[in-house]
Amino acid sequence: DAKTTQPTSMDCAEGRAANLPCNHSTISGNEYVYWYRQIHSQGPQYIIHGLKNNETNEMASLIITEDRKSSTLILPHATLRDTAVYYCIVRGDNNAGNNRKLIWGLGTSLAVNP
Amino acid sequence: GAVVSQHPSRVICKSGTSVKIECRSLDFQATTMFWYRQFPKQSLMLMATSNEGSKATYEQGVEKDKFLINHASLTLSTLTVTSAHPEDSSFYICSALGLGPGEQFFGPGTRLTVL
Numbered sequence: 001d002a003k004t005t006q007p008t009s010m011d012c013a014e015g016r017a018a019n020l021p022c023n024h025s026t027i028s029g030n031e032y033v034y035w036y037r038q039i040h041s042q043g044p045q046y047i048i049h050g051l052k053n054n055e056t057n058e059m060a061s062l063i064i065t066e067d068r069k070s071s072t073l074i075l076p077h078a079t080l081r082d083t084a085v086y087y088c089i090v091r092g093d094n095n096a097g098n099n100r101k102l103i104w105g106l107g108t109s110l111a112v113n114p
Numbered sequence: 115g116a117v118v119s120q121h122p123s124r125v126i127c128k129s130g131t132s133v134k135i136e137c138r139s140l141d142f143q144a145t146t147m148f149w150y151r152q153f154p155k156q157s158l159m160l161m162a163t164s165n166e167g168s169k170a171t172y173e174q175g176v177e178k179d180k181f182l183i184n185h186a187s188l189t190l191s192t193l194t195v196t197s198a199h200p201e202d203s204s205f206y207i208c209s210a211l212g213l214g215p216g217e218q219f220f221g222p223g224t225r226l227t228v229l
Contacts (some may be wrong), residue, residue: 101163104158107157
C-alpha cells in the first residue's frame, strides 16, 4: 500500500500557483519524499525530492513540514502543460533492496484551466 | 537527465499471440530495470524487477510464465506477453535505475491492445 494520501483532484487557473498537498504521517527518519507527475498516456516524470529541508528546482518547490508528516508541491506559475496526475511517494534515498521500488498511489489529478 | 526508450509505443494484436516490448537505456547502463502495468484511471502497478544477467523478480500475483522478462545486456530489457488476452490490454511502462541515489528514469510507455 502507498504510504501517502493525496486529494483525488484539484483545479488551478493558468498562471497561478498550484499547491498540491501530501500526507505521509508514517514516514520514517531515513525516508525521502519524492514527487513525480504523469501526463496522460506518457511515462512518469521526476519532479523533485527532499528529506526535511525545503527544495527548489526549475520545475517546482517542495515544502516539507517540520515534523515531516506532510509536504506541499508548489508549481509557481502553472501552465496548461502542467495538467497531469501528480504522485507523492515516500522511499529511502538509495538503490538497495526494497528502496528501489516505488509504491504508487492514485495521485492528484491537477487540471490547469485557461 | 537520462533517457529511457520503449518500443513499440503502441501495439494491437490478436488474442493468443505473443507481444514483445523493449526497454532501452539510451545513454547509461542499467543493471536494474522495472516493469509496470497501468490500467485506465488506475495507478502504476509494479510487475517485476529485471536484473541484468539474472532472473527477474516478480511481484505477487504476476505470472512469470506469462510475462517473460529478459535483461541480457546493460541497456536492454524485454517484456514478452505470451498468449495475450483482452484482459492483458494495458499501458506497460518500464523504468531504469540510475547511478545516483534514488534515481529512476521512466520510459514513455507502450499501449497494448489485445483484440
